[in-house]
Amino acid sequence: MxxxxxxxxxxxxxxxxxxxxxxxxxxxxxxxxxxxFSKETGRLIIQFEPAWFKRFKTDWQKDTSHKTWQANKVGNQTSEWIAFNDAFALDADAAMKSTSVGMMQIMxxxxxxxxxxxxxxxxxxxxxxxxxxxxxxxxxxxxxxxxxxxxxxxxxxxxxxxxxxxxxxxxxxxxxxxxxxxxxxxxxxxx
Incomplete structure (x- = not known):
């Protein structure tokens, strides 16, 4: 397809x-x-939302090495993927649940x-x-x-x-x- x-x-x-x-x-x-799909990255269009990540990863404050995701705002796709990947390294399921994807941005x-x-x-x-x-x-x-x-x-x-x-x-x-x-x-x- x-x-x-x-x-x-x-x-x-x-x-x-x-x-x-x-x-x-x-x-x-x-x-x-x-x-x-992003023209910049070729990857799926995403919007990572830190507020949702904090709901799904309740002990997020304990981690001191993955801080990039916390500063994420609506940005270009390169920035979105950097923030998402940082959160993904901390908790993959919580990161994917906290991100809207695709043409119609479904969470x-x-x-x-x-x-x-x-x-x-x-x-x-x-x-x-x-x-x-x-x-x-x-x-x-x-x-x-x-x-x-x-x-x-x-x-x-x-x-x-x-x-x-x-x-x-x-x-x-x-x-x-x-x-x-x-x-x-x-x-x-x-x-």
Whole structure:
């Protein structure tokens, strides 16, 4: 399977899950700039979140050799992978659970509700292709009925709330989603 997702595949996923093609394009645009693999590193797009790592690795303060992960902010993919690898060396499962992955940035801690036995299995699935990354997100959206309904009706405030949490307004997720949706082109079978 090709790493890159094409428009026909995205359209097929949208139809299979009952969503508007342009709505999915909007989320992908806002979450990852429409790429699941970094141009800088060639690796899976990630966002390591130290606050989540502290929840999953409750004794994190005891370690004095892995401090890089604690300073991580939203950064370029090279920085994200450096922070992630530092946390991974301390606790691999906690690091993977604390990181969002792929085109639609699904948190690793959702692995069980998506049908995976381990978080590593979810990561391995996401590494295969952007198609798999979008499918992960669509399966996750279906686990939250309010998010599912909001995406079907294109209620961007509710989509932003359920997708990004209560702080979505601080980052204008709802406005960015609405804008991306209005700019997204319709699916044409020849593109």
């Amino acid at each position: 090709n790493l890159k997702l094409n428009n026909a595949q995205l359209y097929g996923l949208a139809m299979a899950y009952g969503y508007d093609y342009r709505a999915l394009k909007a989320i992908i645009q806002v979450e990852s700039g429409q790429t699941g 690793g801690f959702h692995y069980a509700e998506l049908g995976f036995q381990t978080v590593g299995e979810m990561w391995d699935f996401a590494k295969v292709s952007e198609y798999n990354q979008v499918e992960l997100a669509l399966k996750w959206i279906k686990t939250i009925p309010a998010l599912d309904r909001a995406l079907q009706s294109k209620n961007w405030q509710k989509v932003a709330y359920y997708y990004n949490g209560a702080g979505y307004k601080r980052f204008n997720y709802d406005k960015r989603l609405a804008d991306a949706h209005s700019k997204a082109s319709a699916y044409l079978s020849n593109n």
